Structures are given as C-alpha cells and as structure tokens.
Amino acid sequence: DIVMTQFPLSLPVTPGEPASISCRSSQSLLQSNGYNYLGWYLQKPGQSPQLLIYLGSIRASGVPDRFSGSGSGTDFTLKISRVEAEDVGVYYCLQALQTPFTFGPGTTVDL
Amino acid sequence: QVQLQESGPGLVKPSETLSLTCTVSGGSMSGYYWSWMRQPPGKGLEWIGDIYVSGNTNYNPSLKSRVTISIDMSKNQFSLNLSSVTAADTAVYYCARYNSGWYYFDIWGQGTLITVSS
Numbered sequence: 033d034i035v036m037t038q039f040p041l042s043l044p045v046t047p048g049e050p051a052s053i054s055c056r057s058s059q060s061l062l063q064s065n066g067y068n069y070l071g072w073y074l075q076k077p078g079q080s081p082q083l084l085i086y087l088g089s090i091r092a093s094g095v096p097d098r099f100s101g102s103g104s105g106t107d108f109t110l111k112i113s114r115v116e117a118e119d120v121g122v123y124y125c126l127q128a129l130q131t132p133f134t135f136g137p138g139t140t141v142d143l
Numbered sequence: 144q145v146q147l148q149e150s151g152p153g154l155v156k157p158s159e160t161l162s163l164t165c166t167v168s169g170g171s172m173s174g175y176y177w178s179w180m181r182q183p184p185g186k187g188l189e190w191i192g193d194i195y196v197s198g199n200t201n202y203n204p205s206l207k208s209r210v211t212i213s214i215d216m217s218k219n220q221f222s223l224n225l226s227s228v229t230a231a232d233t234a235v236y237y238c239a240r241y242n243s244g245w246y247y248f249d250i251w252g253q254g255t256l257i258t259v260s261s
Contacts (some may be wrong), residue, residue, distance in 0.1 A: 033204075071247050080237060080254055081188065086247035124188060126253040132203040133190040 034058050034127045038136035045119070045141055051112045055125035060105045061088075069129040072101055072110045075138075076121040084123075087112065093130045117143065147238050147252035154258050155232075159183035161225040161257055165238030170195055176241040177221045179212060181234040184218065189234075192223055193241055226235065228259045 035058040045051045061068045068088035073081040078079060081094040085101035098113040112119055125136040141143060151163040165177070178193035192202035194212045202210050206225070214221040225232060236257055242251040 052144075067246075069246050073248070080251035081248075083247050083249050086245055092247070092249070126188075126248075130192075131190075131201045132205070135188040135190070138187050143223070 033132055034061075034129065034134050036125055036127055036134050036136035037094065038123075038125060038139050041137060041139055042069055043139055043141045045112075045115045045143060048114050051119075052116050053110045053123050053125075055103075055108045055110070055136050057106045057108075057127050059129075061108075061127055061129050062105050063128065063129070068104055068108070069127060069142075070101075070103070070108050071126045071128060072099075073124045073126060073135075074119075074121050075124065076118075079121075081124065086128075115141075145240065145250050147240065147250055149238050149252045149255040151257060153223050153235070153256065154260065155228055156261050157229055158227055158260055160227050161212075161223070161232065161259075163223045163236055163238075163255065163257070164220050165222070165252055166218075166220050167240075169184060171218050172214070172219060176201075176243055177214065178239045178241050179223045180237045181232075182254070183231075183234045184220060184239070191223065191225075191236075203227075230259050233257065233259045 037056045061070045070088045074086040075081040089101045100111045122138040146168050154225045155161045176193040179191040194200045209226045211224040235254040237254045238252045239248045
C-alpha cells in the first residue's frame, strides 16, 4: 500500500493569514501523462469530506481560488492564501494512483 | 444534482454481518465507480472498496476476506456487507461516487454511524 503522511497534524490559523499543509507519499504519484494522482479533501466539523483539489493542482468546481495545490512525485502542498473562518476542519490528502486508495492522517486546522 | 444516502441498522452485534445500502438519487449510476469508506470515531478515513456499474469490484486487502459490495442499478442502489464484525469495525460509514476519469471522489453521502456492540 502507498503510505501517506501529512504535516503538521495540527495547524492553528489566523483569519486573513496564509496557511500551508504538506503531504508526502511513499511512492511517486506522477504518471506518464504528467498528472499526479493526488487529491485534497476538507472535512468540516460534523460533515462529510468535500473535494478541494484533484490531480495535484486542479481546483474542484466551486472551490474558492484562495485554495491551491502544488507539488509533484512524492511531495505536495495545499496552500490557503488568506484563511477564512469557514476553512476550519480536517484536511486530508488522498492518493488515487492505485488501490487500495489511501488517505493521509489528516491536518486539523482551527482558529 | 446527484445525492447519496446511506441506510443501515445503526447497531450490529459482534460476529454478525453489517449490511448497508447507499441510494443514489438525482442522476444515473452509469460511468462511475461507487465506493464505501469508513471513519472510526475521532480517526481518519479508510477506503473499503468500490464497484463499477459492470459489477467489477475492488476491495481493500485489509478487509477483503470479509467484504462484499454489490450493485442494483434497477433500484439505483449499491450495498456493503461486512462479515464477522468486531468493535474495531465501529465507525461512520460513507458511500461516495468516484470519477475514474479525473481520479476523485466528488459526491459523498452524509455518513451513518455503525456501532458494534452486544
């Protein structure tokens, strides 16, 4: 199985300030088509996870442009340019390269 | 818009079989993989497995010996059976739609808490 790690596991944030979460995979998620099979999901308190970013850097429909994904191979980053209060929750990275799909342990973002 | 809704018993006894159904409304099941995931209380997410509309399945090897996923397109439903449950299977179970063309889970159910206890 591909092992996903994230850091930090807890991230206090201040509204209006930037924030960054890192994710690392135990093997490369880069395919010959140039895409990294890495997604980012946010689970707000009491809710189901929601898709933020797919294929490493593509924002899902309706996701604010303050969210951006970058990285390639085994190292990836989710950045929030200016945190808003509604961004609190647990952020997960997910590898979709091969089954079993595996999630990172999650990063809890709170104010 | 497509919505997913899990349904199940809530409480299952140890050694019995957990059975859940996910009902898909607002759209067709064609062209997608339909997945089950779970989240133990206070913990992270685990992918259990999925099924394509053809009936082809993929399972997490850690659960493969106990898991069966099936689909009934006439009812717009897919189901999860997990046998020989223990307290370690207590979790919120989610169904989700997987887009295999773009490699993401785009629609999730609200989740249902299943507790394994006598």
